[in-house]
Amino acid sequence: MKQILLVEDNPNDIELTIEALRSSKILNPIDVAEDGEIALDYLLKKGTYANRKTSNPIVILLDIKMPKLNGLEVLKIIKNNPKLKRIPVVILTSSKEDTDLIKSYDLGVNAYVVKPVDFEQFVEAVKSIGIFWVLVNESINNNL
Amino acid sequence: MNNLDKSSSNGMHPSLLSAIEHLSFIVIDLNEQNSKILDFSKGAEKVFGYTKQEIIGKKTSILHLAKDTKNLHHILIKIKKTKQPIEEEFFLLRKNRETFPAHFHFHPYYENKKVIGAIGILFDLSEQKAAEIRFNQLFNNMANGVAVYNAINDGEDFEFVNLNKAGQKLSSANIKEIRGKKVTEVFPGIKEIGLLDVFREVYKTGKPKLHPLTRYKDDRIEEWVENYVYKLPSGEIVAIYEDTSERERAIEALRINEIEKLVNEQRTQELLDKTESIEKSRKALSYLLEDVNESRAELKNVNEQLENVNRELEAFAYSVSHDLRAPLRHINGFINLLLKPENIEDKDKIIKYTDIIAKSAKKMGQLIDDLLLFSRIGRGAINLNEFSLDKLVKEIIEESKPQINDRDIEFKLSKLPKLKADRNLMNIVFSNLIGNAIKFSQNKKKAIINIEGSNDESGNILISVKDNGAGFNMKYADKLFGVFQRLHTENEFEGTGIGLANVQRIIHKHGGKIWAEGEVNKGATFYIKLN
Numbered sequence: 206m207k208q209i210l211l212v213e214d215n216p217n218d219i220e221l222t223i224e225a226l227r228s229s230k231i232l233n234p235i236d237v238a239e240d241g242e243i244a245l246d247y248l249l250k251k252g253t254y255a256n257r258k259t260s261n262p263i264v265i266l267l268d269i270k271m272p273k274l275n276g277l278e279v280l281k282i283i284k285n286n287p288k289l290k291r292i293p294v295v296i297l298t299s300s301k302e303d304t305d306l307i308k309s310y311d312l313g314v315n316a317y318v319v320k321p322v323d324f325e326q327f328v329e330a331v332k333s334i335g336i337f338w339v340l341v342n343e344s345i346n347n348n349l
Numbered sequence: 350m351n352n353l354d355k356s357s358s359n360g361m362h363p364s365l366l367s368a369i370e371h372l373s374f375i376v377i378d379l380n381e382q383n384s385k386i387l388d389f390s391k392g393a394e395k396v397f398g399y400t401k402q403e404i405i406g407k408k409t410s411i412l413h414l415a416k417d418t419k420n421l422h423h424i425l426i427k428i429k430k431t432k433q434p435i436e437e438e439f440f441l442l443r444k445n446r447e448t449f450p451a452h453f454h455f456h457p458y459y460e461n462k463k464v465i466g467a468i469g470i471l472f473d474l475s476e477q478k479a480a481e482i483r484f485n486q487l488f489n490n491m492a493n494g495v496a497v498y499n500a501i502n503d504g505e506d507f508e509f510v511n512l513n514k515a516g517q518k519l520s521s522a523n524i525k526e527i528r529g530k531k532v533t534e535v536f537p538g539i540k541e542i543g544l545l546d547v548f549r550e551v552y553k554t555g556k557p558k559l560h561p562l563t564r565y566k567d568d569r570i571e572e573w574v575e576n577y578v579y580k581l582p583s584g585e586i587v588a589i590y591e592d593t594s595e596r597e598r599a600i601e602a603l604r605i606n607e608i609e610k611l612v613n614e615q616r617t618q619e620l621l622d623k624t625e626s627i628e629k630s631r632k633a634l635s636y637l638l639e640d641v642n643e644s645r646a647e648l649k650n651v652n653e654q655l656e657n658v659n660r661e662l663e664a665f666a667y668s669v670s671h672d673l674r675a676p677l678r679h680i681n682g683f684i685n686l687l688l689k690p691e692n693i694e695d696k697d698k699i700i701k702y703t704d705i706i707a708k709s710a711k712k713m714g715q716l717i718d719d720l721l722l723f724s725r726i727g728r729g730a731i732n733l734n735e736f737s738l739d740k741l742v743k744e745i746i747e748e749s750k751p752q753i754n755d756r757d758i759e760f761k762l763s764k765l766p767k768l769k770a771d772r773n774l775m776n777i778v779f780s781n782l783i784g785n786a787i788k789f790s791q792n793k794k795k796a797i798i799n800i801e802g803s804n805d806e807s808g809n810i811l812i813s814v815k816d817n818g819a820g821f822n823m824k825y826a827d828k829l830f831g832v833f834q835r836l837h838t839e840n841e842f843e844g845t846g847i848g849l850a851n852v853q854r855i856i857h858k859h860g861g862k863i864w865a866e867g868e869v870n871k872g873a874t875f876y877i878k879l880n
Contacts, residue, residue, distance in 0.1 A: 324684075
């Protein structure tokens, strides 16, 4: 079963997201990168992830507001990299800003989801993402 | 001089003989086929260049060029034939082979009614001829017109004797056609302009007179003329005149030029005046433009400030929406988890979740405080007071004791100056920087925090706050001071991401600069420059 990559810096959000995915019966492994740099290291198998054996994630859940490289910068790099650009990327953010939305789509994001403040709605949103991108959507099975 | 001796014996006065001797004459023997020279006077010696001794007994052919047809030889033959005196002008030859024109007067002398010889008196015409040639040249080549007239009927009218080339050209007349014609026929307008009266006057008085510049006009010609009239010893009247039309035209042109020049000068002056006034206007305009540019620059400045404020406000609103929502979501989320049936009995989870909820609530309060401070810094004026930075830093360190707890931190303070700044705001600045230094060095066994002051050559105050903590990658240096921008995760170091944004705002409000240098795991140094 292919893993999900969650790029999120806030430990509470990490826990809540994982909790939401698990309660949606999505059992794929979840790898967490706590900022943009770590996410790129993970994807490009560099630094601490140089020996990562797993294939590309089935979907990347990407926060925007992060230390160092933010989500949009990470998205740009992913979508400009021939080996990464076909991985579905879902922005999962608190931001409802139009500029973020437009920029994300311009950069080729596959979906954009705003984290609802209400936990039940949050769980619903994550559940929908999980079901669609992990279970419904067919991704290209290519490895690095 | 045998012949002359004979003459003297005939009773000639000796002084006359002496005078005759200085004339140029030769005595020629015509007895034989070839005429020979019998005598040669002193005057002749001078003219020909031969001495008497040299020349006597020589043939007369020595005195002329063989090719000259009208030469001495033929004349002598003629005398023999006609037995009459002859006067002739022809060319003779000097000893130096130079030919010269001469006027010869020959008188034959006889013996038994037969011409046996001739006495020739000669005048060297070379000087005269040269003068004549020169005169002719002058007469014909001078640019002025010269007309020579004979008076008719004691000055009633004047007839043309001669008119030089220039005169012919000026008057469009040919001397061959007008010679002998009356001046009043050739120049019918001469009376009208008073020139005829001048001719008469000069003819009568013999005194030269200038007939001033006059416009002459008849059916044929029209010109400006000026005549200088005088009387020759021969009684002939000479008029020297020139066509002054050219000169007049030149003068007129000159006058026109003068007028044009005046007009031009006037125009130039007008132009200068206009140029000056334009220049003045231009200057005024340029001053105006400068003012406008200045105003524009000020506007641009204000605009930039507004844009900055706007950008900050946008970032602020954006961040508020993002960052304030997060703890709310967390509180909501973990309360939900806490209330899940499977967790309700799990004491560890209850403690963990309630702790997260409490922290999230606290975080939210902190965010709100920081944001309020941020907006207050943006709004408020600054209060400049002189105070000791050393004292302020020591107070801050003292207040940080709870945060330091039992950590091993060495503070090194050096040359901290007196500042003229807003002490409350500087308190925020140094509380933040020192707080950061303490926070980001928390993983070091021994933290060393240097706070130093110095002056640069321009008299600016430079303050640095250096730690040996986590540091940062320089490629993210520009993100350090952004609102809610963080280089570390919450797990690594807590923070709202507003602290350094506040610090920068305060420093900018004081007209100073702030920047940072760092290296991952080796520490960071923040520099503040104040005027």
